[in-house]
Amino acid sequence: MLYDRIGVGYAHGRRTDPRWLAPIVAALGDARTVLDVGAGTGSYEPLDRTVVAVEPSAEMIRQRPPGAAPVLRAVAEALPVRSGAVDAVLALLTVHHWPDWRLGLAELRRVAPLRVVLAYDTRRHADFWLVREYVPEIARLELSRPSAEQIAEELGADEVVPLPVPWDFADGVFPAHWRRPRAYLDERVRRSCSALAQAPPAAVERGMARLRADLDSGRWEREHADLLAAPEWDAGFRLLVSRR
Structure with a gap:
């Protein structure tokens, strides 16, 4: 299981931001029962309705906070609930990890009349400055994933x-x-x-050494001066709402 291997310490860096939580909750409308598929640590699970999480990784389930929604350990491609079981289903930054993402989306349609999915434009991630200039090996992975479109x-x-x-x-x-490029120098x-x-790992280490040098010399700031005054950036994240 991928996140049993790479998910250790995940909750340290992945915290709820209210500027994303608000549109996610708004997209759920008046849905009272919600299935959160690929729920991870439950960062964006609404607190004002009945939620059941679906998560395949034991490591991620272990990091869910006390009082979090109950969890079914299962995969998106075979949801262990009956058809039409809930009012809405959430799938937030998870579809790109599913081995058969089309089958997983079919399962979302099966279990709920409202589907709220957070995905991203993989081309924008592949062209992110950290990838383009420091760890270009990431581009192949990103472009192999299903994109928001x-x-x-x-x-x-x-x-x-x-969602900027x-x-x-x-x-x-x-x-x-x-x-905040120095943040990437932190292994956590x-x-x-x-x-x-x-x-x-060797590619990441090489890229971080280059980034550290560019930050120390001031090169990064000179090359990316346009970013330093921007309040937000469109990284290609898209909240997809389906009611069909």
Whole structure:
């Protein structure tokens, strides 16, 4: 199981940011029962409705906080609930990890009339400065994953809502530190990003040594001066809402 291997310490860097929580909860509308598929540590599970989580990784389940929603240990491609069992299903930054993502989306459609999925444009991640300039090996992984546009089409999304990343974002998703490059020098931060955790260790070490040198010399700031004044950045994250 991938996250049993790379998920140790995941909860350290992946915290709920209210600027993403609000649109996610809004997309659920008046749904009272929610299945959170690929739930991980439950960062964006709403507290004001009945939630059941689905998560295959024992390591991720272990890191769920006290009082979190109950968990079914299962995979998205075979959800252990009956058809139409819940009002809505969440799948937040998880579809790109599913071995058969199309089958997983079919399961989302089977179990709920409302589907809320958070995905991202893999091309934008592959062109993120950290990838392009420091760890280019990540690009191949990113481009092999289903992108938000593909997922939206397969899901039959009615709405596609961009979720920009604020410069001080609390949730350590891969491009979260786009304006805080020194954060990537912290091994705990890198462990919270699946793209970095899955990259060849030698490539990551080489890239971090180059990044450290560029930060110490001021080169990074000179090359990316446009980012330093930006309050947020569009990293390609898209909230997909499907009601069909």
